[in-house]
Structures are given as structure tokens and as C-alpha cells.
Amino acid sequence: MGGSIKTKNIPELEDPSMISEQHFSTSFTSVWHKVTPLADTYWRRENLKIKRELSPIENRAPIRLRGFLNELAFETFKKAKATNQVPRKETIITIAQDSITSIAEYIFRITKKEDSITSHLDENCQNEVFELTKNLLQFFPQSHSIKFRPKFSGCGIVSACEGDLIYQGTLYEIKAGDRGFRVSDIKQLLTYSSLEFLNNTHGFSKVGLFNPRTGYHWERTIDQLCIELSGMRESDTLQNITSHMTQLAISR
Structure with missing residues (x-):
């Protein structure tokens, strides 16, 4: 995936003459x-x-899952903000696991690749999602803003x-x-x-x-x-x- 944590590819534009x-x-x-x-x-x-x-995070999860994990972390960050959650790993991973299905469906619609998504977060994937989410929560601390x-x-x-x-x-x-x-x-x-x-x-x-x-x-x-x-x-x-x-x- 490119650098964006929120995948911006648009599979289908409403007007095919327009571009993203x-x-x-x-x-x-x-x-x-x-x-x-x-x-x-x-x-x-x-x-x-x-x-x-x-501080930078360690990249231990498979690179093929990076787009999926980036998107999952952003969605987890968004939901954690909505409920004013502090960056505790147990809480963050619970939120992430609740979002796996919807994010996997979204990423698969874009990539069309089975190996770009996963239904199970192993320890490396959990750590990566948590560290990404934690950095987002620390950099954007004020929920009302x-x-x-x-x-x-x-x-x-x-x-x-x-x-x-x-x-x-x-x-x-x-x-x-x-x-x-x-x-x-x-x-x-x-x-x-x-x-x-x-x-x-x-x-x-x-x-x-x-x-x-x-x-x-x-x-x-x-x-x-x-x-x-x-x-x-x-x-x-x-x-x-x-x-x-x-x-x-x-x-x-």
C-alpha cells in the first residue's frame, strides 16, 4: 500500500469521466x-x-497486510476517540477485533487479493495495530477538536x-x-x-x-x-x- 492509513482508492466513481x-x-x-x-x-x-x-513503531507484521492494518488502526483510532478510550492495549485490540470484518471487506473490494487481508490478528499484527493507534491517539489528544x-x-x-x-x-x-x-x-x-x-x-x-x-x-x-x-x-x-x-x- 502507499503511505495513507486511510485507503483512498475508489473502486467505482459515480461518473466514469471523473477521477479521484x-x-x-x-x-x-x-x-x-x-x-x-x-x-x-x-x-x-x-x-x-x-x-x-x-517514536517509530516496529514493523513485524507481513508487509502484504500493511494496507489492511493501516485502515484497521485508523478505524480503531476513530472508535476509541468516539468513546474517549485511553491507549491501553487490551481495550484497543478489542475495538480492532470488532472492526476486522468490515475493514477486510473494504480492503478486499479494492485489492481483490485474499492475502491482503486476515480474519485473525496474530501477536505481530496486534502489536502493529496497537502502536499505530496509540501514536494517533497521542498526536491528536483532544476529542472535541x-x-x-x-x-x-x-x-x-x-x-x-x-x-x-x-x-x-x-x-x-x-x-x-x-x-x-x-x-x-x-x-x-x-x-x-x-x-x-x-x-x-x-x-x-x-x-x-x-x-x-x-x-x-x-x-x-x-x-x-x-x-x-x-x-x-x-x-x-x-x-x-x-x-x-x-x-x-x-x-x-
């Missing part, structure tokens, strides 16, 4: 070069400033989609792979921010990345990020992105 936000973020190089010409240079410099906030899976209306070629979570006015993407953050992760956050710009539904002013597997964290205001990537302020940059979304739909 991840596809838009990782493709259309010419569009992104026009909109954010300074992105690669900025991210090479910014990557050196990323801080480790929490969190909104899970915010939804965004589509625009042009980009289908309606959802982010990971909003915490204290910051839209966060949770990337749980072994890799570092990438410039495509920033473009994904800009894609959500552009869709938000059209409707102003959620009211966040910052964007961030957090990896509960490695403990790394990054965040910036949207305005600061837009200036660094494009030389333009937030409103001009986000409007430019949505205009390209619309133009791409028309040109199809």
Missing part, C-alpha cells in the same frame, strides 16, 4: 508545473525540516472525495508507510484545499501530514504553502487549481 483526488495529485504534471512551479525545489528544502514527534473524514464536493474532472481528518483547524493526511513524505502528498492537500475553497464547508486554514508509523509530522498554513509553491497567495493559487480541474473536464 489521488489521481489528480499524482498525474497531470504539466498542470501542476504551471500552478506550482516551485514545488519540487520547495519540497527538497522543506523535507530537511520535518520533525519526528513520536477532531472531525473525521471530511467530505469535499467534486469539481470538473475531480470526483467528490474525503480527507482523513481535521484537527484544530488543520486538515491532516495520515501517511503510514515506511517512506518519507512526498511532494504528491502536498498536492493532495492542495487538491482538498481547492475543493474547500469553492464551498467553504469545513473552515480549516492549515494543512498537515502525520505518519504514525515513523512518528514524523509536518504542517503549514495554506497561504504560506501557496506562496512558497506558486509565488501567489492562497485564493489565487486555489482558484487556479479549480480552473484547471474544470478545463480538464471540458477537454475530455
